[in-house]
Amino acid sequence: QVQLVESGGGLVQAGGSLRLSCAVSASIFDFNAMGWYRQPPGKQRELVATIAKGGTTNYADSVKGRFTVSRDNAKNTVFLQMNSLKPEDTAVYYCGALRGWNTYWGQGTQVTVSS
16 A cells, blocks of 8 residues: 655745655655645645656646755655745645545645745
């Protein structure tokens, strides 16, 4: 069973930065892509960013230019660098590993941005 463990969330003021990490118990190359998702309070989970096996990245319009997804292949870890944070970025952030029709999820980490 694949395990994903997120870390790095917390409380930050608007304009600040956080770096999320996602440690995967398997090789990240076992998956078609790795993704970061978030679920704001009272809303549905939404895609934030993905990084494909080949390295192609994709971002939600709301985070383009502020967030960067990257990975450390040797450590099977995926990162989400979040800069210029806004109160609307407040959410539980989840790491997902995509393989075929399946997505494996971490437990999530809370990010709260105060105004």
